[in-house]
Amino acid sequence: MATVPLITDEAAGAQARAVFDDIREKRNTDYVNNFWRALAADPTLLKLTWERVQQVMSPGALDPLVKELIYVAVSAANGCSYCVHSHTAAARAKGMTPEQHGELLQVIALANHTNALANALQVEVDARFRAD
Amino acid sequence: MATVPLITDEAAGAQARAVFDDIREKRNTDYVNNFWRALAADPTLLKLTWERVQQVMSPGALDPLVKELIYVAVSAANGCSYCVHSHTAAARAKGMTPEQHGELLQVIALANHTNALANALQVEVDARFRAD
Amino acid sequence: MATVPLITDEAAGAQARAVFDDIREKRNTDYVNNFWRALAADPTLLKLTWERVQQVMSPGALDPLVKELIYVAVSAANGCSYCVHSHTAAARAKGMTPEQHGELLQVIALANHTNALANALQVEVDARFRAD
Amino acid sequence: MATVPLITDEAAGAQARAVFDDIREKRNTDYVNNFWRALAADPTLLKLTWERVQQVMSPGALDPLVKELIYVAVSAANGCSYCVHSHTAAARAKGMTPEQHGELLQVIALANHTNALANALQVEVDARFRAD
Amino acid sequence: MATVPLITDEAAGAQARAVFDDIREKRNTDYVNNFWRALAADPTLLKLTWERVQQVMSPGALDPLVKELIYVAVSAANGCSYCVHSHTAAARAKGMTPEQHGELLQVIALANHTNALANALQVEVDARFRAD
Amino acid sequence: MATVPLITDEAAGAQARAVFDDIREKRNTDYVNNFWRALAADPTLLKLTWERVQQVMSPGALDPLVKELIYVAVSAANGCSYCVHSHTAAARAKGMTPEQHGELLQVIALANHTNALANALQVEVDARFRAD
Numbered sequence: 119m120a121t122v123p124l125i126t127d128e129a130a131g132a133q134a135r136a137v138f139d140d141i142r143e144k145r146n147t148d149y150v151n152n153f154w155r156a157l158a159a160d161p162t163l164l165k166l167t168w169e170r171v172q173q174v175m176s177p178g179a180l181d182p183l184v185k186e187l188i189y190v191a192v193s194a195a196n197g198c199s200y201c202v203h204s205h206t207a208a209a210r211a212k213g214m215t216p217e218q219h220g221e222l223l224q225v226i227a228l229a230n231h232t233n234a235l236a237n238a239l240q241v242e243v244d245a246r247f248r249a250d
Numbered sequence: 251m252a253t254v255p256l257i258t259d260e261a262a263g264a265q266a267r268a269v270f271d272d273i274r275e276k277r278n279t280d281y282v283n284n285f286w287r288a289l290a291a292d293p294t295l296l297k298l299t300w301e302r303v304q305q306v307m308s309p310g311a312l313d314p315l316v317k318e319l320i321y322v323a324v325s326a327a328n329g330c331s332y333c334v335h336s337h338t339a340a341a342r343a344k345g346m347t348p349e350q351h352g353e354l355l356q357v358i359a360l361a362n363h364t365n366a367l368a369n370a371l372q373v374e375v376d377a378r379f380r381a382d
Numbered sequence: 383m384a385t386v387p388l389i390t391d392e393a394a395g396a397q398a399r400a401v402f403d404d405i406r407e408k409r410n411t412d413y414v415n416n417f418w419r420a421l422a423a424d425p426t427l428l429k430l431t432w433e434r435v436q437q438v439m440s441p442g443a444l445d446p447l448v449k450e451l452i453y454v455a456v457s458a459a460n461g462c463s464y465c466v467h468s469h470t471a472a473a474r475a476k477g478m479t480p481e482q483h484g485e486l487l488q489v490i491a492l493a494n495h496t497n498a499l500a501n502a503l504q505v506e507v508d509a510r511f512r513a514d
Numbered sequence: 515m516a517t518v519p520l521i522t523d524e525a526a527g528a529q530a531r532a533v534f535d536d537i538r539e540k541r542n543t544d545y546v547n548n549f550w551r552a553l554a555a556d557p558t559l560l561k562l563t564w565e566r567v568q569q570v571m572s573p574g575a576l577d578p579l580v581k582e583l584i585y586v587a588v589s590a591a592n593g594c595s596y597c598v599h600s601h602t603a604a605a606r607a608k609g610m611t612p613e614q615h616g617e618l619l620q621v622i623a624l625a626n627h628t629n630a631l632a633n634a635l636q637v638e639v640d641a642r643f644r645a646d
Numbered sequence: 647m648a649t650v651p652l653i654t655d656e657a658a659g660a661q662a663r664a665v666f667d668d669i670r671e672k673r674n675t676d677y678v679n680n681f682w683r684a685l686a687a688d689p690t691l692l693k694l695t696w697e698r699v700q701q702v703m704s705p706g707a708l709d710p711l712v713k714e715l716i717y718v719a720v721s722a723a724n725g726c727s728y729c730v731h732s733h734t735a736a737a738r739a740k741g742m743t744p745e746q747h748g749e750l751l752q753v754i755a756l757a758n759h760t761n762a763l764a765n766a767l768q769v770e771v772d773a774r775f776r777a778d
Numbered sequence: 779m780a781t782v783p784l785i786t787d788e789a790a791g792a793q794a795r796a797v798f799d800d801i802r803e804k805r806n807t808d809y810v811n812n813f814w815r816a817l818a819a820d821p822t823l824l825k826l827t828w829e830r831v832q833q834v835m836s837p838g839a840l841d842p843l844v845k846e847l848i849y850v851a852v853s854a855a856n857g858c859s860y861c862v863h864s865h866t867a868a869a870r871a872k873g874m875t876p877e878q879h880g881e882l883l884q885v886i887a888l889a890n891h892t893n894a895l896a897n898a899l900q901v902e903v904d905a906r907f908r909a910d
Binding site: 252253254302 | 516517518519562566643644645
């Protein structure tokens with residue numbers, strides 16, 4: 119399923135093709151995954167998104183694997199099937215162990231448990247938690 | 251605001267009071283925050299939740315600070331104001347630097363950007379991302 | 383806070399005023415709560431929503447209290463602060479006991495726990511769960 | 515699809531196998547559904563989740579069928595396809611009639627209608643709805 | 647997949663059949679899509695929903711195409727796969743160009759980016775944004 | 779409330795101050811709203827977000843007012859109180875009439891009504907709605 123066609127290399131315009139080639143080079147693979155081929159319907163958005171992924175997910179004050187774990191957790195909360203699949207695979211490629219995946223699932227389950235309770239109880243925020 | 255009263259030490263039954271005392275001891279503080287005082291309306295759920303928080307958030311295959319970052323990200327995705335406040339404060343108490351907070355925000359923003367696009371495009375999951 | 387003014391009886395047009403009066407009569411109270419006063423900015427939507435609330439929440443194959451419990455659970459999942467407050471109050475007015483509220487919170491917490499896990503695991507639906 | 519393999523009886527370790535056997539015994543069936551087989555990747559989380567499901571969903575101040583209806587409503591709000599399927603099937607197994615299912619759908623539709631309006635209007639909570 | 651059977655013309659009762667016929671007539675097509683066939687399990691809800699779709703989505707102060715774009719954006723935010731597909735198709739049928747679709751995707755991505763940041767930052771609403 | 783301090787002009791570094799000045803100039807106002815002052819904790823993210831808002835929300839294939847209406851609808855679906863307030867105000871500043879606001883609310887309510895039903899029914903997407 120998809121609401122737009124997946125753009126092949128042949129059908130891609132110059133800007134989209136350049137992003138596809140850059141994905142292959144940076145990731146050292148021949149494969150361009152479906153998200154990018156769907157996004158190529160709007161080459162500007164494709165380029166912007168690919169650039170941001172590279173900037174944001176690169177090493178910094180947080181480890182790239184930690185960033186992927188955060189990404190998986192957000193994607194599960196948003197019910198984004200594609201994103202959960204692709205970023206779980208990315209986390210494994212960056213070294214996520216089964217034990218780390220298990221603990222990620224534990225934190226996800228607990229956070230949704232307490233989020234739901236706090237939303238049902240509508241607890242007022244304690245003054246000490248405010249930064250202002 | 252709250253949909254239940256916040257239970258004071260004096261109003262708490264024995265089981266809820268024991269959890270309050272355990273929170274104070276384990277966290278080395280006199281302060282019991284509002285979430286636990288609201289949850290005390292159901293002492294069984296209070297006890298279970300407090301026990302799970304201790305188990306899940308303790309050191310393991312993932313660092314406690316990493317777990318807090320994941321918690322903040324899930325809470326923001328779920329729009330849980332109380333949880334975002336309390337776990338951002340907890341992350342700071344565990345050593346989160348402004349640079350790490352900035353990168354957490356960057357990942358949160360990017361994940362919601364691509365989650366929304368994948369949900370709008372309804373991209374089919376690539377076979378290589380499936381574990382089965 | 384609100385993104386529209388709350389319409390007073392004096393400021394209300396004839397259609398909105400008729401709905402306000404009907405709310406007072408059906409609920410046997412002088413008080414019209416803020417949701418209806420905000421919705422009065424669009425009298426057609428106000429009237430439609432009030433009529434549907436009366437139809438849907440009246441006794442039928444499900445008990446009115448059961449319907450309120452379902453309403454609270456959906457509102458918490460959607461992070462709607464106003465709705466959680468108003469429907470928790472409505473459930474109490476229809477006889478919800480503290481024990482029932484506690485069990486409602488338990489189901490809400492558990493459902494969000496397993497929803498999050500199923501969304502993170504992206505488990506395929508078993509053939510036997512399909513109705514078609 | 516799944517982000518983890520479904521664990522067969524043969525591949526399961528002792529702790530996961532014990533949970534599988536307990537599911538079969540308590541439910542009086544030979545079938546262990548996919549959620550549990552996926553969750554078996556983390557036997558601790560599997561055991562904890564199975565124990566909580568039994569405790570929370572058993573008869574108490576709320577009827578087990580009422581709890582399933584609440585579960586379905588939360589799962590639909592969270593967009594959890596697996597959970598909607600499995601808990602709709604569970605509700606039917608516990609006696610949900612087509613009329614009750616129809617009224618459940620009506621409440622779900624209405625709650626999401628008014629939740630969305632309250633979130634778009636950002637109506638302030640009336641003082642009388644606060645428990646504190 | 648579905649949690650209810652899709653009702654064929656032959657299996658439909660008189661009220662559901664009348665709605666099916668009205669859909670075919672108003673839309674000038676022989677095809678009744680799956681949503682309506684699933685909803686026919688509750689003919690009252692089917693009729694109400696079909697009537698509201700006609701009223702709300704017809705020309706008014708907003709153009710019908712604009713209404714479809716809003717519908718797609720909400721459906722993506724809610725992770726409703728069926729709705730994203732059907733309303734993207736409806737938007738195309740009402741004249742949505744690829745350029746308009748691209749800009750819709752850009753707004754969706756940006757809104758989710760800033761929504762997530764505002765939820766993570768829990769920024770207080772500026773007094774000037776309040777209508778009251 | 780906020781999880782970070784709101785950065786004043788005096789406390790802002792050079793990059794953040796430049797964005798504040800640009801906001802004042804482009805919007806022809808002295809006022810910089812709280813979202814930007816909170817985001818200034820991460821000047822890179824502040825700059826990127828401000829640049830994207832300008833690019834995405836400017837006239838194109840879609841009218842700027844239409845883009846604001848879409849923004850409000852997404853923000854309500856995500857339960858982002860700040861965003862609903864600020865973009866409803868922005869829509870008014872771009873000419874949104876009360877009638878248009880009323881129809882926006884009608885579409886928002888209807889979309890959430892049918893999204894919830896489709897998520898509860900888990901209706902399979904009709905082949906004709908797929909673009910691939």
